[in-house]
Amino acid sequence: MLSCSPFKCARARRNSYCEGGHGLSIGSLGKGGSVADVTNVFIESTVMKSCLYGARFKSWTGGNGIARNITWKDITFLNVPFPIYVTQNYWDQELGPRPNTSSTNNTHIQDFLFQGFTGTVRDGPFVEGSCVTDPCWYFVAGATGREVAILDLYPGTATNVVARDIFARTESGQPVAVMCNATTVTNDVGFKCVDGPFVRTKAGL
Secondary structure (H helix, E strand, C coil), X not given: CEEECCCCEEEEEEEEEEECCCCEXXXXXXXXXXXXXXXXXXXXXXXXXXCCEEEEEEEECCCEEEEEEEEEEEEEEEEECEEEEXXXXXXXXXXXXXXXXXXXXXXXXXXXXXXXXXXXECCCCCCCCCCCCCCCCCCCCCCCCCEEEEEECXXXXXXXXXXXXXXXXXCCCCXXXXXXXHHHCCCCCCECCCCEECCECHHHC
């Protein structure tokens, strides 16, 4: 697992193999309103087997600062429930429901690229070892379990987030899906931004 957290970070990682764990993660950022500054992270040529996530970014609800120029490229994922997962709305589920906030100070994200992802989405029942709550901390309301990408973004704070050259299938053979709210994006993210089937768009080619 790669983890790059809250303060200034610039790094590259190539030619890796990961089995188990929580994936190639940037975060957590912005907990308790703290200011994040994460820039220029490049992750390339990695195999992710039986991990909870493939590529993940998470920042806490109500955070501050920015994460920018982050690339995950040429990632092979095998038996991974969440190959691409971005949330700007993370919170501690053990403390109750997601907090309500009207703040525009959520950690901003800019120039995120997910390119060359190939593999299988684990869409069968599973419980990850760190699950101690019901629902588990990684539960996503409304998800079908077939999502190759989940973009849980905060309005007005995400710029130029793109998924390109994504080739995925589910272990069950069911159609691959995505979760994305079109009101939170300002660009073509590489697939049709809906909660529904994965349909590649011009930016995703």
